Amino acid sequence: MLTGSDLLAKVKELGDVTKSDLVRACGYVSAKKDGAERLNFTAFYEALLEAKGVNLGVTGSNSVGKGGRRLSYVATVQGNGNLLIGKAYTSLLDLHPGDEFEIKLGRKQIRLVPVGSNEEDED
Known part of the structure; x- marks a missing residue:
């Protein structure tokens, strides 16, 4: 393309x-x-x-990661069982090494909530 x-x-x-x-x-x-x-x-x-220089200001499917590739917003469980998010996503959220998250498990879903935040404020 x-x-x-x-x-x-x-x-x-x-x-x-x-x-x-x-x-x-x-x-x-x-x-x-x-x-x-x-x-x-x-x-x-x-x-x-x-x-042409027109930025629609849309995030999500138009977000670009390393190498100019568009982010898919899909993560796959690796062979060793790890689930890797990736730097492009953490950069979009301005996350830094040492930031902590509470892991909330639901029915076939995982939600990461920053430690000390109000869960309703996230979205």
């Missing part, structure tokens, strides 16, 4: 093509479960706006 000045240059180079061809040529394509092609128009337009 092209981003930044590369994306702007490709859009300019392609000129007058259909929106679908433009999205496809810039690499905003994924595969559906049945193997069919899915054009990711939203991601393309968000990247285009960002390349």
Whole structure:
């Protein structure tokens, strides 16, 4: 997927093509479960706006971690049983080494609450 000045240059180079061809040529394509092609128009337009200097101020799916990769907001239990959150997420929350959290367990969920905070204040 092209981003930044590369994306702007490709859009300019392609000129007058259909929106679908433009999205496809810039690499905003994924595969559906049945193997069919899915054009990711939203991601393309968000990247285009960002390349033009328009910041929508949206966090979450648009957050970028190390190497410019978008954060997935999915964590997988590793083979040794550990659940790794990662620096990109702790940086987003301005967490530092030594910060402590109370672990709240629910039905198939884990909630981390900063020690000494009011749980209702978090969200």
